[in-house]
Amino acid sequence: MGDKQRMTGNDESGVRPLALVVDDDPSLRLYMSAALKKSGFNVLEAESGEAALGLFTTGRPDLILLDLVMPGMDGFETCRAVRRLPGGRYTQILMVTGLDDNDSIETAFDAGANDFVSKPINWTILGHKGKYLLRAGQAFKELDRNRRRLAKTQELARLGNWQIDLVSFEFSCSSKASRLLGFDGWGQISYDDFLSAIIARERDMVKEKIDQAVQSNQNIVLNYPVILPDGTQKHILNQGEILYKKNGEPELMLGVIQDVSRLKQAEEEIRLLAFYDSLTGLANRALFMDRLEQAIASAGRTRQKFALLFLDLDQFKLINDTLGHQIGDLLLKQVAARLKTNIRKSDTAAAPGMDSPDSVIARLGGDEFTVLLSNIDEPESAARVAARLIREIADTYHLEGHDVAMTTSVGISVFPADGTESSTLLKNADSAMYHAKKNGRNNYQFYMESLNRAATERFSMERDLNKALENEEFVLFYQPQVDLASRRIVGAEALIRWIHPLKGMIAPDTFIPIAEESGQIIDINRWVLQAACNQKRDWLHAGLKAIRVAVNLSGYKLSSQNIIGTIKEALGKDSADYQNLELEITENVLMQETRETLSTLKQIKALKLRIALDDFGTGYSSLSYLTSFPVDVIKIDRSFVMGCITEPKNLIIIKAIIAMGHSMDKRIVAEGIETEEQFSLMKALDCDEGQGYFFKHPVPAADFAEFLAKEKL
Numbered sequence: 226m227g228d229k230q231r232m233t234g235n236d237e238s239g240v241r242p243l244a245l246v247v248d249d250d251p252s253l254r255l256y257m258s259a260a261l262k263k264s265g266f267n268v269l270e271a272e273s274g275e276a277a278l279g280l281f282t283t284g285r286p287d288l289i290l291l292d293l294v295m296p297g298m299d300g301f302e303t304c305r306a307v308r309r310l311p312g313g314r315y316t317q318i319l320m321v322t323g324l325d326d327n328d329s330i331e332t333a334f335d336a337g338a339n340d341f342v343s344k345p346i347n348w349t350i351l352g353h354k355g356k357y358l359l360r361a362g363q364a365f366k367e368l369d370r371n372r373r374r375l376a377k378t379q380e381l382a383r384l385g386n387w388q389i390d391l392v393s394f395e396f397s398c399s400s401k402a403s404r405l406l407g408f409d410g411w412g413q414i415s416y417d418d419f420l421s422a423i424i425a426r427e428r429d430m431v432k433e434k435i436d437q438a439v440q441s442n443q444n445i446v447l448n449y450p451v452i453l454p455d456g457t458q459k460h461i462l463n464q465g466e467i468l469y470k471k472n473g474e475p476e477l478m479l480g481v482i483q484d485v486s487r488l489k490q491a492e493e494e495i496r497l498l499a500f501y502d503s504l505t506g507l508a509n510r511a512l513f514m515d516r517l518e519q520a521i522a523s524a525g526r527t528r529q530k531f532a533l534l535f536l537d538l539d540q541f542k543l544i545n546d547t548l549g550h551q552i553g554d555l556l557l558k559q560v561a562a563r564l565k566t567n568i569r570k571s572d573t574a575a576a577p578g579m580d581s582p583d584s585v586i587a588r589l590g591g592d593e594f595t596v597l598l599s600n601i602d603e604p605e606s607a608a609r610v611a612a613r614l615i616r617e618i619a620d621t622y623h624l625e626g627h628d629v630a631m632t633t634s635v636g637i638s639v640f641p642a643d644g645t646e647s648s649t650l651l652k653n654a655d656s657a658m659y660h661a662k663k664n665g666r667n668n669y670q671f672y673m674e675s676l677n678r679a680a681t682e683r684f685s686m687e688r689d690l691n692k693a694l695e696n697e698e699f700v701l702f703y704q705p706q707v708d709l710a711s712r713r714i715v716g717a718e719a720l721i722r723w724i725h726p727l728k729g730m731i732a733p734d735t736f737i738p739i740a741e742e743s744g745q746i747i748d749i750n751r752w753v754l755q756a757a758c759n760q761k762r763d764w765l766h767a768g769l770k771a772i773r774v775a776v777n778l779s780g781y782k783l784s785s786q787n788i789i790g791t792i793k794e795a796l797g798k799d800s801a802d803y804q805n806l807e808l809e810i811t812e813n814v815l816m817q818e819t820r821e822t823l824s825t826l827k828q829i830k831a832l833k834l835r836i837a838l839d840d841f842g843t844g845y846s847s848l849s850y851l852t853s854f855p856v857d858v859i860k861i862d863r864s865f866v867m868g869c870i871t872e873p874k875n876l877i878i879i880k881a882i883i884a885m886g887h888s889m890d891k892r893i894v895a896e897g898i899e900t901e902e903q904f905s906l907m908k909a910l911d912c913d914e915g916q917g918y919f920f921k922h923p924v925p926a927a928d929f930a931e932f933l934a935k936e937k938l
């Protein structure tokens with residue numbers, strides 16, 4: 226029979242509670258047993274303390290009637306021993322004593338007795354007293370069980386409790402509370418100890434709030450960090466409530482403290498995910514826009530100016546494409562770190578940590594960063610910061626064994642002149658940034674109204690370009706290259722055209738720079754090479770004479786394009802085809818990255834392709850390029866050719882280029898021949914070949930094939 230069943234008592238369940246009568250006097254045992262049985266108890270009897278302990282272990286009585294004076298173990302000793310036995314703390318012990326002096330009674334209670342009866346015993350009262358004690362014991366057991374359950378629950382919930390007596394102002398707290406605050410093994414701690422764990426900068430505030438609540442009988446909910454003696458930091462939620470007496474007077478402030486560190490950490494993680502960029506730790510777009518709104522509201526009130534800097538790394542895509550995304554990510558992290566270091570406190574109105582609405586450096590996505598510069602007195606201050614950032618970002622990055630160079634273009638919009646709404650300020654800074662790109666990158670530009678339209682057009686073109694290849698919207702036109710002495714076609718330059726579904730034909734001058742900036746040029750170059758080679762093969766198969774085809778590879782870092790793979794893919798195995806393919810590059814390609822470019826050009830040459838230097842004379846026109854790089858052809862820029870008759874200076878330059886080129890064994894092509902006069906002059910100057918509207922405009926492949934078949938020029 227389990228304890229619970231017996232303790233419910235015979236009144237409710239019909240189960241009789243068990244009493245143990247311990248007395249060395251057999252007649253008294255008899256009377257006591259009879260009285261208890263009459264009151265509904267089952268009864269065991271023991272004539273000594275020792276016998277009682279044995280019976281307790283086997284029978285687990287609910288009530289013990291214990292004579293105080295016995296030979297051997299007396300009642301006090303037996304009582305203490307019972308209390309030490311398993312389950313002994315819940316048994317009700319009624320001492321039977323003839324010694325009703327105060328000392329014996331006190332010793333009995335100290336030994337663990339619940340009550341006592343004095344001899345001579347009133348037998349009727351004894352039964353009732355036994356039943357009453359049983360009920361009290363049951364209530365005590367329930368209470369104890371609840372208390373332990375509560376302690377366990379608090380343990381699980383990481384709760385500790387504390388209280389302040391509102392009359393004596395005495396403080397006490399549970400051992401769990403002291404453990405939570407790092408006072409392991411300290412037992413009861415003082416109010417000062419309780420407060421001492423709180424992180425210094427918040428301690429006074431917490432103390433003040435508790436004091437105020439105690440004085441004014443108000444509840445409290447406080448949230449603060451504590452530092453444990455081992456240095457770890459926890460976050461504590463402290464809730465206190467006033468407990469009132471029946472007469473309405475405040476009695477206690479009861480509180481619980483809870484370790485909410487995990488919750489706080491989860492909250493922090495959610496906050497970080499929602500408002501911070503996970504790669505760089507900078508604010509993300511959402512937080513930036515929020516802070517921008519706040520800056521507008523605040524600057525509007527105080528009539529102050531602030532600037533928005535929009536940074537975009539120059540040709541960042543190249544890093545991802547050539548060195549992989551991992552290196553790209555490392556670079557973005559380092560750029561973010563440099564921005565953080567360089568946006569000094571004086572540049573923003575707030576301390577690092579972004580606690581103030583003014584201090585924001587954000588990564589909007591990809592390689593785009595923004596900086597909010599608050600309280601600038603004049604736009605020049607923003608320009609100074611922009612210039613400094615440009616300088617810092619341009620310092621070489623060491624990324625897992627790669628030395629990477631990177632620059633950035635910065636657009637600046639200023640509140641309120643360039644917009645009073647967050648979206649406008651951002652859009653205008655973005656437009657200014659594109660202007661900086663157009664201006665040669667690695668510089669900053671302020672927003673100007675006129676930029677806006679151009680930037681919008683640029684956006685839509687970049688978007689449309691993404692679909693152009695897939696939708697087969699590109700075509701190649703061909704312009705003949707003519708041997709000036711014989712006037713026969715010896716080659717063709719392939720020139721791309723974009724047939725836009727809505728805008729019609731778009732010239733390469735319009736979209737190639739955008740494609741170069743966005744990196745789309747790599748795919749476009751690949752397509753042009755493939756299409757030109759296919760065309761060349763088709764003309765041969767159609768029985769037309771074999772001619773050279775020149776393809777433009779402008780603007781983009783040559784070494785990063787896997788140009789060799791693309792060429793091999795485009796030309797296949799036919800070695801004759803290789804000799805008839807000419808790649809046109811401009812001087813700025815040669816200037817970009819000398820060592821890598823030289824190696825790529827050498828590989829191109831090893832494949833027996835020809836290399837032409839396009840637009841010669843417009844750039845640096847350094848002779849060293851001609852000696853250092855394996856160039857076969859020099860194409861004199863049309864700006865010289867077109868003015869060769871009227872401008873003596875142009876003629877001098879043309880003569881010099883031809884003489885110099887020939888001395889280096891290069892073939893010379895004059896671009897932009899538009900008139901008979903220009904043709905004759907170029908021929909007279911011993912220029913090898915010519916190209917221009919005088920011979921033919923660029924035309925679709927089919928038209929070009931017709932001309933080639935007829936050789937009618």
Ligand SMILES: Nc1nc2c(ncn2[C@@H]2O[C@H](COP(=O)(O)O[C@H]3[C@@H](O)[C@H](n4cnc5c(=O)[nH]c(N)nc54)O[C@@H]3COP(=O)(O)O)[C@@H](O)[C@H]2O)c(=O)[nH]1
Nearest residue numbers: 720721732733734753777778779839897898899917918923
């Ligand atoms: N990366 C690539 N760049 C390309 C490709 N196709 C063209 N381009 C480059 O775009 C620029 C403009 O080209 P386009 O509008 O095709 O103009 C070419 C000719 O039409 C023009 N030309 C030829 N003869 C004359 C003339 O007598 N007068 C005159 N005003 N213009 C003339 O010159 C352009 C060819 O120049 P070039 O390449 O320097 O030989 C241009 O820079 C192209 O290079 C491409 O597929 N990829």
